[in-house]
Amino acid sequence: MNFPVLTTILLLPLLGAIISIFVPKEKSSIIKGIAGITTFIPLVLTIWIYYLYYTQHMATGGYAFTESIPWVKDLGITYGLGVDGFSLPLVLLTSVIGFCAVYSRSWSVETRAKEFYILLLILITGVMGTFLATDLFIFFLFYEVVIIPIYLMVIIWGSGSKTRKDIGKEYAGMKLTIYLLIGSAFLLAGLIWMYMLAGEMLGVLTFDLATLATLNFAPNLQIAIFGLMALGFLSLISMFPFHSWSPDGYAGAPTAVSMIHAGVLKKIGGYGLIRIGIFLFPVGAKFWAPVIAVLAIGNVVYTALISLAQKDMKYVVGYSSVSHMGFVLIGIASLSLVGLNGAVANMFGHGIMAALFFSIIGYIYGITKTRYIPDLGGLAHQMPRLAGAFLVAAMASAGLPGLLTFVPEVTIFIGAFDSPITRIPAFIVLTGIVIGAVYVLRMAANVLFGPRKEQWDYVEDIKGFSLLPIAVLVAFAVIFGLFPSLLMDMVNSGIQPIAAKLLSAGSQIGGSL
Amino acid sequence: MDINLTYLMPEIATALLAVLVLLVGLLVPKEKRHALGYVLALGLIAILVFSFQYYGLNKTVAFNTFAVDDFAVFFKQLFLIAAVLVVLSSTMYVKKMNGNYEFYIITVVALLGMMVLASAADMLTLYIALETMAISFYILAGYKTDQKSAEAGIKYLILGAVSSAVFLYGLSLVYGMTGTTVIAEIAGKVQDLSALSPALILGLLFILAGLGFKISLIPFQMWTPDVYEGAPTPVTTFLATGSKAACFAVLARILLVALPDYSTHWQFLVAVLAALSMIIGNLVAIPQTNIKRMLAYSSIGQAGYIITGILALNTAGVTALSFYSLVYVLSTIAAFAVVMTFSAQTGSDEIKDYAGLAQRSPFMAAVLTISMLSMAGIPPLAGFVGKLYLFKSIVTQGYLWLVIIGLVMSMISVYYYLRVTKVMYMVKPLDKEPVTVPLGAKCTLFLTMLALLVFGVYAQPISMLANMAGSALLP
Numbered sequence: 001m002n003f004p005v006l007t008t009i010l011l012l013p014l015l016g017a018i019i020s021i022f023v024p025k026e027k028s029s030i031i032k033g034i035a036g037i038t039t040f041i042p043l044v045l046t047i048w049i050y051y052l053y054y055t056q057h058m059a060t061g062g063y064a065f066t067e068s069i070p071w072v073k074d075l076g077i078t079y080g081l082g083v084d085g086f087s088l089p090l091v092l093l094t095s096v097i098g099f100c101a102v103y104s105r106s107w108s109v110e111t112r113a114k115e116f117y118i119l120l121l122i123l124i125t126g127v128m129g130t131f132l133a134t135d136l137f138i139f140f141l142f143y144e145v146v147i148i149p150i151y152l153m154v155i156i157w158g159s160g161s162k163t164r165k166d167i168g169k170e171y172a173g174m175k176l177t178i179y180l181l182i183g184s185a186f187l188l189a190g191l192i193w194m195y196m197l198a199g200e201m202l203g204v205l206t207f208d209l210a211t212l213a214t215l216n217f218a219p220n221l222q223i224a225i226f227g228l229m230a231l232g233f234l235s236l237i238s239m240f241p242f243h244s245w246s247p248d249g250y251a252g253a254p255t256a257v258s259m260i261h262a263g264v265l266k267k268i269g270g271y272g273l274i275r276i277g278i279f280l281f282p283v284g285a286k287f288w289a290p291v292i293a294v295l296a297i298g299n300v301v302y303t304a305l306i307s308l309a310q311k312d313m314k315y316v317v318g319y320s321s322v323s324h325m326g327f328v329l330i331g332i333a334s335l336s337l338v339g340l341n342g343a344v345a346n347m348f349g350h351g352i353m354a355a356l357f358f359s360i361i362g363y364i365y366g367i368t369k370t371r372y373i374p375d376l377g378g379l380a381h382q383m384p385r386l387a388g389a390f391l392v393a394a395m396a397s398a399g400l401p402g403l404l405t406f407v408p409e410v411t412i413f414i415g416a417f418d419s420p421i422t423r424i425p426a427f428i429v430l431t432g433i434v435i436g437a438v439y440v441l442r443m444a445a446n447v448l449f450g451p452r453k454e455q456w457d458y459v460e461d462i463k464g465f466s467l468l469p470i471a472v473l474v475a476f477a478v479i480f481g482l483f484p485s486l487l488m489d490m491v492n493s494g495i496q497p498i499a500a501k502l503l504s505a506g507s508q509i510g511g512s513l
Numbered sequence: 514m515d516i517n518l519t520y521l522m523p524e525i526a527t528a529l530l531a532v533l534v535l536l537v538g539l540l541v542p543k544e545k546r547h548a549l550g551y552v553l554a555l556g557l558i559a560i561l562v563f564s565f566q567y568y569g570l571n572k573t574v575a576f577n578t579f580a581v582d583d584f585a586v587f588f589k590q591l592f593l594i595a596a597v598l599v600v601l602s603s604t605m606y607v608k609k610m611n612g613n614y615e616f617y618i619i620t621v622v623a624l625l626g627m628m629v630l631a632s633a634a635d636m637l638t639l640y641i642a643l644e645t646m647a648i649s650f651y652i653l654a655g656y657k658t659d660q661k662s663a664e665a666g667i668k669y670l671i672l673g674a675v676s677s678a679v680f681l682y683g684l685s686l687v688y689g690m691t692g693t694t695v696i697a698e699i700a701g702k703v704q705d706l707s708a709l710s711p712a713l714i715l716g717l718l719f720i721l722a723g724l725g726f727k728i729s730l731i732p733f734q735m736w737t738p739d740v741y742e743g744a745p746t747p748v749t750t751f752l753a754t755g756s757k758a759a760c761f762a763v764l765a766r767i768l769l770v771a772l773p774d775y776s777t778h779w780q781f782l783v784a785v786l787a788a789l790s791m792i793i794g795n796l797v798a799i800p801q802t803n804i805k806r807m808l809a810y811s812s813i814g815q816a817g818y819i820i821t822g823i824l825a826l827n828t829a830g831v832t833a834l835s836f837y838s839l840v841y842v843l844s845t846i847a848a849f850a851v852v853m854t855f856s857a858q859t860g861s862d863e864i865k866d867y868a869g870l871a872q873r874s875p876f877m878a879a880v881l882t883i884s885m886l887s888m889a890g891i892p893p894l895a896g897f898v899g900k901l902y903l904f905k906s907i908v909t910q911g912y913l914w915l916v917i918i919g920l921v922m923s924m925i926s927v928y929y930y931l932r933v934t935k936v937m938y939m940v941k942p943l944d945k946e947p948v949t950v951p952l953g954a955k956c957t958l959f960l961t962m963l964a965l966l967v968f969g970v971y972a973q974p975i976s977m978l979a980n981m982a983g984s985a986l987l988p
Contacts, residue, residue, distance in 0.1 A: 072972050074980055075901070137901075141892040148891060151931060155939055170935065174928065181927050185920035189908075192901065192916065196909040228917075 005049060006065050006081040009042040009091070010128050013098065017121035020114060028113035032102075035117040039099040039124065046095040053088055054490060061085060061493045063134060063210075071137075076205035080134040086275065086344060086494025089487060090131045090267055093351045096476060097263040098124035100469030101256035104359040116157060119149040120256055127260065130268050136276065137207040140191060143272075144184055146265060150249075150257060151177040157254040159365075172252030179235055179245035187232025187272075190225045194280070197221065212280055213501070219283045226284025229277050230292075237269030238322045239329060240298030247318030255362025258314070262321045263355035267347040270328050274340060278332070279498045282505030285335060293333035293425040299326030300432035308439045313364070313371045316443050317357045320397060323432060324350045330429055331412035334422040337492075337499035339415025344491045345408035349480070353396040353405055356473040360390050363466060364447075367459055373446050381452040383461040389470045394444040396477050398437040404480035407488065409433075520574045520581045523564045523589060524628050530556045531621040538614045546612030550604040550953060553617050554597045557624075561593040568978075571985055577695045578635035583985035587835050587978055588631035588762045595755045595842050596624040598961065601953040602850040603747035605857050616656060620751060623649035627759040636684045636694040639763060643680070646759060647673050647727075650752055654744040665743025672726065672736045680723025686716030687771070699771035714778055720767060721779065721786075727760040728816045729809075731789040738801075741809035746856060749805060750849035753812050754842040761819055761838055765831060768823055769987055776826055784824055784915055790817030791922040799929045804852055805862050807929060808845070811888060814926060815841050818903060818919055825906040832983030833902035836975060840887065840899040840968070847884035847961035851877045854954045859944075864933055869942025877950060878937040880958045885930035887965045890923045895968040895975075902976075 016038030020031045049065060057064040063082035071077040083091055102120065122145065129142030154173035198212050199205040206212065217225070238246040246266075250258045278285040300323050307319035324346070331343030363386065364379070365371045380387035396403040416426035462470065480487050518525065534553050538546055567586045574581060600617060607616055626646030633639035651673060655666020688694055690713045691702035703713070722733060729737040741749045768779060794814030801807035819841060822834030854877065855870070856862050871878040887896035900923065904916045950958065968975050 072898070072976060074976055075905075075972075141897075144892045144897075148886060148931075152934070152938065155935055170939070174931065177931065178924070178928055181924035182921055185924045186917065189904075189913070189917045189920050192904050193908045193913060196905055200909065 004067050005045055006067055006083065006132050009045050009095070010081065010125060010132055012038045012042050013121040013128070014125040017118045017125070020118050020121070023114065025112075025114040031114050031117050035102045035121055038121065039095075039102045042128075043095040043099045046092050049083065050088055050092050050490075053083065053085070054486070058085060058490060058493045061496060066134065068134075074205075075137070075207075076199070077137045077207055078135045079138060080208060081132045081138075082134040083132065084494045085490045085492065086498075087131045087271070088494070089344070089348045089490055090264070090271055090351075091128065093267070093348050094124070094128050094131060094264045096472065097259055097351060097355045098128070100355060100359060100472055101259045103465060104255055104259060104362055104469040112156065116153065116254075119153050120260075123149045123153070123257070123260060127264050127268065131271065134209050135207045136191060136195070136209060136212070139272070139276075140184075140188060143187075143268060144181075146268075147177055147180050147184070150253070150261065150265075153257045154249065154253045158252040158257075159254070169252040172248040176245045176249035176252075179242065183232040183235030183242070185232075186228045190228030190232070193228070194225050209275070209279075215280075217281060222281040222284035223287045224284075226277050226281040226288055229281075230273065230288060233269040233273040233277065234292070234329075235269075237266050237273070237325050237328065238299075239292070239325070240295050240302060240322075243299065243303065243322045246322050247315050250318035250321070250358070251312060251314040255358055255365075258358040258362070259355040262317070262358060263351040266321070266325060267351055270325075270332065270343060270347050273332060274344070274495075274498060278335070278340075279501055282502045285502070286505065289333045289335050289421050292329055293422045296326045296329035296333060297425050297428050299323060299329060300429045301326075301435070304432045304435040304439065308435060310439075311373050313361045313373060313443065313447065314358075316373075316439060317354065317361065320436065320440060321350065321354050323436060324354075324397075326429065326432065327409060327412050330416050330422055330426055333425070334412075334415045334419040335502055336415045336419050337495060338411060339419060339422070340495045340499060341488065341491050342408050342411030342413075342415050344495060345484075345487050346405065346412060348487060348491075349396070349405040349408045352473055352476050352480075353393055356389065356393040356470065356477065357397070359469050359473065360386060360393060363462055363470075368456065373443060376447045376453075376456075377450045378448070378452045379456060379459070380448040382456050382459045385467070386462045386470075387448045389462075389474050390444060390448055392474050392477055394440045396481075397440045399433060402478075402481050404477050404484070404487070406481065407484040411488070517574060520567075520570070520572065521579065523560055523567070524625060524632075526560050526563070527557075527621060527625050527628060530560070531618050531625070534614075534621070535618050543612040546614040547604045547608035549614050550600045550607060550617060553621065554600050554953075557593055557597045557600070557621075561590055561597070564590055564593070568981060573634050573697065577697070578638045579629075579632050580634035581632060583978075583981040584762070584766075584831065584835070584983070585632040585985075587982035588758065588838070589628045591758055591839050591842055592624055592627040592631070592755050594839075595751065595758070595846060596620060598846045598850070598957045599747055599751045599754075602750070602846075602853055602957040604953040605951045606745065606747050606853065609857065616653070616747070619649050619652055620747075623653070623751065624755065627755050630759045631762050633763070633766075634696050636688065636696065639696075640681060640684060643763070644677065646756060647677060650748070650756060653748040654740055654752070656748060657745045661743035662745060663743075665740045668736055669740045669744075676723045676726035676733070679719050679726075683716045683719025683721075683723060686712050686719065690716065696766060696771045700773060703772065703774045713775065717772060717775060717779055721764075721782065724760050724764045724767075725786065728757050728764070728820070729813050730786045730816055730820070731793045731813065734790070734794070734813050737813060738806045738809040741812075742803060742805045742862070746805070746849060746853040746862075750846055750853065753808070753849065754845050757812070757816065758838045758842055761834060764820065765823055765834055765986065769826065769831065773826065780824055780826075783820055784912060787817045787821050787824070788915055788918050790814060790820075791919055795922045795926045798926065801929070802864055803862050804864050804867070804933065807864065807933075808848055808852070811926060811929075812845065814922065815845075815888060818900065818923075821903050821907055821912070821915060821919065824912060824915075825910055826987075827906070828980075828983040828987050829902075829906040830983075831986045832976075832979045833899070833906045835982040836902045836972075836979040837899035839975060839979070840895045840965070843961050843964050844884040844887040844896060847880050847958060847965065848888075850954055850957045850961070851881040851884075854950055854958075855948060858948050864936055865940075866943075867933060867936050868940035869945075870937040870948070873942055873944075873946065874948040874950065876955075876958065877948060880962045881937065882934045883962055883965055885933065886927075887969070889927045889930055890920075891927070893966070893969040895965045895972070898969060898972045898976075902979075
């Protein structure tokens with residue numbers, strides 16, 4: 001079977017975007033249909049290859065479904081795609097959220113719908129490409145493709161906030177763009193440097209990740225290059241103190257963009273940090289891990305406290321997602337197999353949860369025109385189905401057992417307590433879980449429960465097509481919560497080679513990990 | 514020692530084409546003379562296609578004064594492409610000037626200067642070619658009969674003349690120390706000099722200053738915004754692309770072929786000038802409200818990127834310089850073609866008047882956005898591949914700091930580029946009337962946009978030619 005399944009998954013949304021360019025803009029229902037189909041097929045295909053990989057390739061590990069076409073020969077660029085146990089969950093995440101983002105609330109994007117769907121499909125392609133690429137040039141290419149559509153979508157279809165009047169959507173969009181682009185400038189500098197050094201060591205220029213991973217860079221170079229790349233990846237994963245673009249960006253963005261952004265885009269940061277940073281520069285990672293661990297405390301505790309003070313639902317979830325990324329960072333900083341497993345699984349779990357949250361908030365905002373928590377209240381009376389989904393998201397955010405975030409978080413802490421670098425930070429971070437439960441439950445209580453407010457009696461409960469994305473996301477949250485091995489075994493098979501690299505680097509410089 | 518004229522055929526054909534169009538134009542009624550642009554463009558395209566057979570010759574002819582190497586051919590083709598696109602997009606402008614078609618002729622003469630410049634292997638040939646080009650531009654800059662254009666013309670004339678004098682003095686110092694005007698022989702004579710020669714260093718500095726003026730490096734940039742703003746936009750376009758690219762080629766040839774032994778003396782200087790140009794050019798572009806001034810400052814930043822290719826002192830660097838020059842030319846022409854078409858219809862170059870262009874002409878708005886993002890080096894556009902070539906050539910040579918400055922500044926440039934995008938897509942138009950794009954400009958816009966997209970995703974054809982150019986100059 002030589003059917004290029006990954007290329008299909010990658011390029012179908014792009015094809016949808018290109019077809020949409022030629023559809024007259026009045027026919028917005030056709031464009032929506034195209035967007036729906038070109039994200040639904042990749043979702044089905046992804047679930048199919050997830051199943052195939054789980055049943056056939058997981059025992060051996062490594063890349064499967066690979067495709068490789070030489071691209072620019074003198075630069076050593078290859079159009080290389082492949083998935084392994086590490087990237088596959090994130091590919092699945094992208095497919096699910098991409099599909100749900102198209103259907104979520106954005107069915108009611110009527111103003112300039114054509115441009116919206118074209119940009120959304122390009123955005124989905126970009127995110128997907130970073131997870132599928134086995135060539136670092138292709139990886140970076142897709143990484144940057146993502147940013148400009150987000151800018152346009154935030155400034156055109158975004159919305160300002162009631163609580164933060166000084167922060168308009170244009171400000172939010174530009175802040176997000178500049179933060180991410182400057183981060184990517186450092187990343188690119190590190191990437192080009194590594195590429196040339198590797199070229200001198202190998203005698204031939206290449207961007208192929210597997211080839212680069214066979215090299216052992218000198219320790220001081222590893223430290224410098226890891227530092228440069230980490231600046232890029234960590235600003236994308238919104239590490240404290242480079243996080244402030246993120247809540248503003250979410251609050252300003254339209255629902256579909258918030259979902260993709262919080263759900264998958266941030267995960268590119270964590271993915272890149274592990275896949276490129278730790279895998280290629282284990283010694284550099286070891287050097288910087290304590291710094292990451294300490295800053296992660298800022299992420300978890302500081303932003304959780306800020307989140308407590310927010311009155312805008314999107315800001316609550318925005319800061320909470322920064323806070324959750326702190327757990328991921330602690331897991332990464334532990335530099336152990338268990339901790340990394342937890343970090344990756346938590347990226348998946350948080351992605352589903354955040355997308356669900358933003359989808360629900362988008363629905364509420366679309367129908368009530370407010371995200372201001374004190375204005376709302378008692379919505380469970382009018383919208384029982386939506387309230388149920390809201391509770392699932394809230395419980396997942398708080399890490400309730402039986403939902404998909406519980407096992408990853410526990411795994412992170414097992415890994416983190418086991419590693420001397422992260423033991424103390426992990427202990428402090430535990431408080432973040434408590435605060436996290438407080439703000440999310442308080443939001444749920446103030447929005448959903450309490451006396452029935454008659455002003456919201458006109459509000460209709462969610463149904464039909466709008467229900468679809470929420471139902472899909474809830475299903476994922478529950479299935480992966482009840483059967484965590486579906487996720488954990490997969491992640492473990494993908495992380496093992498990276499952890500092995502860390503171990504060999506540890507023995508190389510005579511330290512222990 | 515052959516004077517085989519076949520090696521000069523592209524130049525001769527270009528000169529003949531200019532004369533031919535000049536004569537034919539007299540027979541054409543005034544109101545139809547703008548259509549000569551299409552004839553001229555077809556002729557130039559024919560020369561462009563014809564010039565492909567000069568690849569791989571790598572010869573120096575006419576008493577060592579004229580190099581027909583791949584580097585020269587690559588740049589000649591680049592100038593031809595620039596001239597075709599400029600001529601195509603300026604038909605509307607010539608129509609408005611009551612068929613004042615001498616504009617085309619002077620443009621082609623400037624092109625001739627550039628083509629000889631790319632091939633000049635002797636300092637005298639080089640200087641004559643440079644002046645042919647420069648004098649044509651002095652005329653062109655003041656072509657429009659209004660105050661701003663006249664100011665631009667005078668300013669460019671006076672400052673340009675001073676810089677030419679400085680450049681010539683630099684050449685004469687180099688000649689005085691080495692006793693030859695043939696560029697390829699200078700390197701050998703420099704090696705024969707036993708001690709470090711202060712006069713040669715002075716000559717080097719003067720050459721750098723003279724050419725630095727033409728490519729508007731910081732601190733020789735002060736004429737750029739005023740001339741770009743005042744000159745007619747087609748002229749600005751050609752000045753910003755062809756003239757600059759020609760001077761990049763000359764700079765590379767002089768520094769790398771004639772004076773590589775003095776690289777320890779000029780390398781750091783060039784690196785600092787590059788860094789300053791990137792920083793100041795991109796930062797000063799931010800507060801600009803006139804799009805031509807903004808593009809002028811952005812082109813100062815771009816010049817900073819391009820000369821980093823010289824720093825590497827190797828084939829990869831020249832390849833990168835060639836590649837990026839082409840990308841720079843394409844994206845700059847795309848941006849200016851939009852500006853040209855827009856101002857021809859609305860009479861404004863102010864960024865705020867671009868409000869709602871996405872609704873008035875989605876095509877123009879898309880092209881302007883794509884060209885600016887390519888200048889900023891956002892993938893998957895050609896500018897990104899170009900920057901990758903440039904920065905990869907210097908990153909392991911101790912210029913990591915320059916790479917970081919370059920990348921960060923190019924991301925900062927996204928700020929002011931996106932501001933224009935925001936105005937075009939977000940702000941409601943005051944005037945809802947659609948902006949129509951004439952046929953010639955449509956061709957230019959379409960071709961440049963296509964090139965920026967295609968070469969960003971599939972750079973193989975250009976990188977092959979650029980590699981040939983690089984290895985021809987520095988084997």
